[in-house]
Amino acid sequence: MTTPLPPIISVSGLTKTYASGLHALKNIDLEIRKGEIFALLGPNGAGKTTLINIICGIVTPSSGKIVADGHDVLREYRAARSKIGLVPQELVTDAFETVWATTSFSRGLFGKAPHPSYIEKVLRDLSLWDKKDAKIMTLSGGMKRRVMIAKALSHEPEILFLDEPTAGVDVGLRRDMWEQVRGLREKGVTIILTTHYIEEAEQMADRIGVISQGALILVEDKTSLMKKLGKKQLTLNLQTPLTALPAGLAEWPLTLKAGGHELEYVFDANEERTGVPSLLRRLSELDIGFRDLNTRQSSLEDIFVGLVKERTAS
Numbered sequence: 001m002t003t004p005l006p007p008i009i010s011v012s013g014l015t016k017t018y019a020s021g022l023h024a025l026k027n028i029d030l031e032i033r034k035g036e037i038f039a040l041l042g043p044n045g046a047g048k049t050t051l052i053n054i055i056c057g058i059v060t061p062s063s064g065k066i067v068a069d070g071h072d073v074l075r076e077y078r079a080a081r082s083k084i085g086l087v088p089q090e091l092v093t094d095a096f097e098t099v100w101a102t103t104s105f106s107r108g109l110f111g112k113a114p115h116p117s118y119i120e121k122v123l124r125d126l127s128l129w130d131k132k133d134a135k136i137m138t139l140s141g142g143m144k145r146r147v148m149i150a151k152a153l154s155h156e157p158e159i160l161f162l163d164e165p166t167a168g169v170d171v172g173l174r175r176d177m178w179e180q181v182r183g184l185r186e187k188g189v190t191i192i193l194t195t196h197y198i199e200e201a202e203q204m205a206d207r208i209g210v211i212s213q214g215a216l217i218l219v220e221d222k223t224s225l226m227k228k229l230g231k232k233q234l235t236l237n238l239q240t241p242l243t244a245l246p247a248g249l250a251e252w253p254l255t256l257k258a259g260g261h262e263l264e265y266v267f268d269a270n271e272e273r274t275g276v277p278s279l280l281r282r283l284s285e286l287d288i289g290f291r292d293l294n295t296r297q298s299s300l301e302d303i304f305v306g307l308v309k310e311r312t313a314s
């Protein structure tokens, strides 16, 4: 066990009711530890962006207190904000500017003196150096997203918020961005990201907070949460339907479905030995062919239902 690091952000009793009367956040208490990657997971409209925007001082809370790196975000807005970099959900860039100009300009906005060698390093780390003179409108979507990260890092923030960093990004680039974010964490930057994807939270985060309908329903270490994320289900579409399960398959808890056309195996994806490879080997030994195979993980909704049930039961 490692000792928990001290909080770099502390949120207490935070609520937000929009002018429309909508309760977007309900009494949120949350501490973010220095140097961690914290993933805020939740469905559309859960309140993730509202929470981030309040911490970043863009949206005013209805009540509550937020301290970022020792500064109250309302009373000491500038001091708090200078510690924070924000990569917003939407790509907002100056289409006609170059990568270099927009990144250097962002640094100036925070009243920081120019520091070309730092900007160069940021661009190199984000694999944008060879595009430094390119106009933003000529870049691909993935590169534009990296420019957003470069801008957010331009003033050397201690804390970086990434609001759905990989929305609309392909799988390869997504993994690439995960690597880059991990690299930033290694340099000591505290990272808070929002995502809809369990996989993303699983790959990236040290801790995960689950937010649903404005309430933070759970905050846990990634490893312990992943254990709760339910089982995985493997379905095999058989070439020839089976009338009964053969004795040779007795060691796997299998179910025949769809009139014997489908074989279903439920396993714990967190176990090292899932039993899947050995099952597939045995099927081949028994000459049981399948046309197709797919696995399904509990959806976020399944998990929320499970979590809420668990809470009401306890």
Ligand SMILES: Nc1ncnc2c1ncn2[C@@H]1O[C@H](COP(=O)(O)OP(=O)(O)OP(=O)(O)O)[C@@H](O)[C@H]1O
Pocket (backbone or CB within 6 Å): 018, 019, 020, 022, 024, 042, 043, 044, 045, 046, 047, 048, 049, 050, 051
């Ligand atoms: N300016 C606003 N005025 C009124 N309601 C708002 C405003 N901004 C957000 N909301 C509402 O607050 C709720 C939370 O929205 P928020 O954008 O924080 O959710 P989210 O978890 O980030 O969702 P998504 O995953 O879709 O980005 C939603 O019901 C949304 O419609």
